[in-house]
Amino acid sequence: MAKVSSDIIESYVSEVKELLESARKDIMTLKNSQSDSDALSNLLRSLHTIKGNSRMLGFPTIEKLSHAVEDIYKSVKDGKIKNTDRLVKLVYAVADKIEECVASIIKKGTDEKNIESYLLYCDKIAAGELIDIDSFITEIKREKGENLEEDDEDEFNEPVSEIQSIRIKLSRVNDIITAFDTMITREFHLKHQLDELQKFEESTGNHELAKIRKQFESDIYALETSIFSVQEQVFDLRMLPISIVLKPLENTIALESMNLGKNVKCEIPSTDIAIDKVILEELGDILMHLVRNALDHGIESPEERKKAGKDKQGTITISCVREAKHIELKISDDGRGLDYEKIREKATKVYPERTEEIKNMSDRELSQFLFQSGFSTKDKVTELSGRGVGLDVVWATVEKIKGRIKIESTSGKGTSFILHFPLSLSTLQGLFVYSNDEKYLIPSQHIVDIIYRKKNEYITLQNQSYIRLEGQLIPCFSLSSLFDEQKGYKNQDADSILIAEYMEQRIGIVVEQVQQFVSLVVKPLPAAFKNFSILQGIVFDEHYDIVPILHVPDILKKFKSLRGYDIKKYEAASKKRVQHILIVDDSDTTRQIERSILEGAEFSVDTAVDGIDGLEKAKAKQYDLVMSDKDMPRMTGLVLLDNLRRMEQYKEVPVVIVSADQSPEVLAEFNRLGANAIIAKSDFERSKLISTIKSLLKD
Numbered sequence: 001m002a003k004v005s006s007d008i009i010e011s012y013v014s015e016v017k018e019l020l021e022s023a024r025k026d027i028m029t030l031k032n033s034q035s036d037s038d039a040l041s042n043l044l045r046s047l048h049t050i051k052g053n054s055r056m057l058g059f060p061t062i063e064k065l066s067h068a069v070e071d072i073y074k075s076v077k078d079g080k081i082k083n084t085d086r087l088v089k090l091v092y093a094v095a096d097k098i099e100e101c102v103a104s105i106i107k108k109g110t111d112e113k114n115i116e117s118y119l120l121y122c123d124k125i126a127a128g129e130l131i132d133i134d135s136f137i138t139e140i141k142r143e144k145g146e147n148l149e150e151d152d153e154d155e156f157n158e159p160v161s162e163i164q165s166i167r168i169k170l171s172r173v174n175d176i177i178t179a180f181d182t183m184i185t186r187e188f189h190l191k192h193q194l195d196e197l198q199k200f201e202e203s204t205g206n207h208e209l210a211k212i213r214k215q216f217e218s219d220i221y222a223l224e225t226s227i228f229s230v231q232e233q234v235f236d237l238r239m240l241p242i243s244i245v246l247k248p249l250e251n252t253i254a255l256e257s258m259n260l261g262k263n264v265k266c267e268i269p270s271t272d273i274a275i276d277k278v279i280l281e282e283l284g285d286i287l288m289h290l291v292r293n294a295l296d297h298g299i300e301s302p303e304e305r306k307k308a309g310k311d312k313q314g315t316i317t318i319s320c321v322r323e324a325k326h327i328e329l330k331i332s333d334d335g336r337g338l339d340y341e342k343i344r345e346k347a348t349k350v351y352p353e354r355t356e357e358i359k360n361m362s363d364r365e366l367s368q369f370l371f372q373s374g375f376s377t378k379d380k381v382t383e384l385s386g387r388g389v390g391l392d393v394v395w396a397t398v399e400k401i402k403g404r405i406k407i408e409s410t411s412g413k414g415t416s417f418i419l420h421f422p423l424s425l426s427t428l429q430g431l432f433v434y435s436n437d438e439k440y441l442i443p444s445q446h447i448v449d450i451i452y453r454k455k456n457e458y459i460t461l462q463n464q465s466y467i468r469l470e471g472q473l474i475p476c477f478s479l480s481s482l483f484d485e486q487k488g489y490k491n492q493d494a495d496s497i498l499i500a501e502y503m504e505q506r507i508g509i510v511v512e513q514v515q516q517f518v519s520l521v522v523k524p525l526p527a528a529f530k531n532f533s534i535l536q537g538i539v540f541d542e543h544y545d546i547v548p549i550l551h552v553p554d555i556l557k558k559f560k561s562l563r564g565y566d567i568k569k570y571e572a573a574s575k576k577r578v579q580h581i582l583i584v585d586d587s588d589t590t591r592q593i594e595r596s597i598l599e600g601a602e603f604s605v606d607t608a609v610d611g612i613d614g615l616e617k618a619k620a621k622q623y624d625l626v627m628s629d630k631d632m633p634r635m636t637g638l639v640l641l642d643n644l645r646r647m648e649q650y651k652e653v654p655v656v657i658v659s660a661d662q663s664p665e666v667l668a669e670f671n672r673l674g675a676n677a678i679i680a681k682s683d684f685e686r687s688k689l690i691s692t693i694k695s696l697l698k699d
Helices: 006-032 037-057 060-077 085-108 116-126 133-147 150-156 170-204 207-236 248-259 277-298 302-307 340-350 352-359 363-371 391-400 552-562 567-574 588-600 611-620 637-646 664-673 686-696
Strands: 239-241 264-267 274-276 314-323 326-333 404-410 414-422 428-435 438-443 447-453 459-461 464-469 472-478 495-502 505-511 513-520 535-540 546-550 580-584 604-608 625-629 655-659 677-680
Touching (some): 006 085, 085 116, 116 133, 248 314, 277 326, 277 391, 340 363, 428 546, 438 513, 472 495, 495 552, 604 611, 625 686, 637 664
Parallel strands (some): 472 505
Antiparallel strands (some): 239 274, 404 414, 535 546
16 A cells, blocks of 8 residues: 555554544443443444554554454344443453554554464454463463564653644634634734725825834734644645555456456555545545446446457556645546436436427537436446445535536547546635625636626527637626626626526626735625525625625526526537548558648547448448548458448438559449548548549538
């Protein structure tokens, strides 16, 4: 496993000590009161935590010992055995052994110890067998006397002066973070006062005041630097390495792929990135959902992969990159990819009232349906499918950690789920904006761009304003339209527009002013605002005024209900039609060269490795033109042309033959079967190829 930082080891050691102490108290409580269910539950929880953390950090000896004691008290819980003196003596001996292992970790970095006899006696007592506990205690005391390492003993029971780490409750860390937010808000207030002081200085021309103001300014900015520096250090107290949730996925993938009869390897590059513990707790479930989805829906069976010309072994890759204060986590598979037409077909059945809209959706927009509850294109439900692989759960959890998710997929090559989320939930990053002379905070997680447009740059269609951005028409709405009291726009040269994205759909939010980017701690909404779904909390600005935080997903939903024009119909009617070409050639190099030339001329290109492959693809999809080599294994270009002309849908479709053989007999045969052009390989030029194809595809 990846190297674990010393901070994590220190935290682990402190926690084990604390949990062992708690466990001993619960054991004695149970001895005196066999029916104390709370004590039993607390004990099992402590043992389970020790076991789980030891497994994640790679300390198998402690994991086995805690698991053995856990089994004993599960038997107690089930009424199979009693919490007798013999049992308590044994368990206390095991607890002592765990302490030895912890001391060994501190000194040597390993928990390796001989524990065979401990596990044997634990198994016997858990099964209800009678054991001679006194002889066992005598035996381990003798062994301890022979092998006692004083350094270990001293290390575990270290004097106060030697203690290098302490445990602190998460709630106390949260309280400190909140206190820092109050300090930052007050510092904002001081900066505002500084601005007022500068205005007064300029109006009076007082040079003495200028000296005081400059020193005041210098002190404020020094204080700001110190506050943010210490705040970052406090945030780090909640940070844990992301490898804690990444590494266990290797075993999950290995086991689940075997259960599904698939051969899958897992590639997870090592990383030292640390993220907020609160995010880490949610991230484990997200990753498990996406990995199971890739195994069940993405990766093909070995037989399917072989038929598709792939390696029998599939690959799932999980990569993690830090971008400033955000993380990009990508879960990719090299499987079959998404079948967008099947998604379109299923979406039409589920949402018949949106048939026309769905018909004109792009692949990117269609992917949003995969995150809808209960939506699946898979007809057969497997055991794995029934274990919570619904992507609606993933979407909801990603929203919970203030992140976003998108899908990239190529048919036959695989699918990637790309998550983008903050390093920490301690603060919310966003933009202060003004609308109707009121101030709001819009979280940055859904904002993809900020642009400015003059009034005459809008496109108006049926009383709805749009802007064109990156070849896409984006509807624009005034933020003030969401509120009952609208004061109207101030006359400005250009509008400030926030481009927001949610569920693969974009809109423009028009505001009066974008003031500044901030990072502040969120406070819950006051009770009076609980029913306002477009609000998700509040922050305090530099004047210590309350600023509501807008909930972008609900804003987009409300704006969508205001739309008076179906943008998809307009785009479908106005968009230039892309023409599709199929290249058939047994040479990979030739296919790549021809594909590069044609894609550079803005054609959509698919390729086939020989005549049979080309014929199958032509049956599955309608192409505007087919370009084929003459000599190929399995089926030649001549036979392919003959088969195409026998198909009703390809009787009039242009077919271009690329051939080294330019003999009269060959040319005559191709012409007889209906080839529209024959290009000699010796005379193959980019300009000639493009001009030939464009002339054949003229409407």
